[in-house]
Amino acid sequence: MKKNFKLVIEYDGTNYAGWQRQNNAITVQKILEEVLEKLTGRNINVIGCSRTDSGVHARGFICNFVTETTIPPSKIKYAINNLLPNDIVILDSSEVPINFHSRYNCIKKTYTYTILNREEPAAINRNYVYHFKRPLDIDLMKKGSEFLIGTHEFDSxxxxxxxxxxxxxxxxxxxxxxxxxYIKFNITGNGFLYNMVRIIVGTLLDVGVGKMTPESVKEILLAKDRSKAGMSLPAQGLCLEKIYY
Known part of the structure; x- marks a missing residue:
């Protein structure tokens, strides 16, 4: 009998071209599917909750796959982890209803973006933060972020x-x-456009250094014009934290 397995995954995205399978690229999905094929002897399509970009990390990525196996659901994570590289780890495995879909059943997601705000760059965790030298006004950034709360068209x-x-x-x-x-931006929404979190944080940094006012964020939102917003920050500071169902 076929079973639907749900996995909770943590991964360091530094050496991967994102989650989704691609031709001529190493991705997290590709690695995981190769491991599952070794375990089950079957070609397995793993469904991911989101498409993280190259260099983006995850602490609570959810995926699911349907297959036939005698391995107990709670034990399959150990079998998979034994074959995975050390920058991908299965934190939990469980059996879910056959109609569970990790992407379509998701109701909201939380991402974090981490800034190292000092003169000196990071040596140890340079792959997990964006180094920004100029002093940032937290209160101004918080005021600017308030204009983004709610349902909007995020073309900008x-x-x-x-x-x-x-x-x-x-x-x-x-x-x-x-x-x-360290300054951490925790952003929760029902979904995100391509590079949306990285552009939001880039725009708030402009507010934080006084390049624009908090009220400018509202004007940018209403303009529906990408050129009005701030830069899209590098991938390494971004992490998918949690998926909600």
């Missing part, structure tokens, strides 16, 4: 040329917290 905050049926998304919360030299 997506990569030019990316195709999508609708640019309407709902942002439930944007929390900005500082701990020593």
């Amino acid at each position: 905050f997506r990569k030019i040329g990316s195709s999508v049926k609708t640019t309407t998304r709902t942002i439930y919360s944007i929390d900005i917290e500082k701990q020593e030299y």
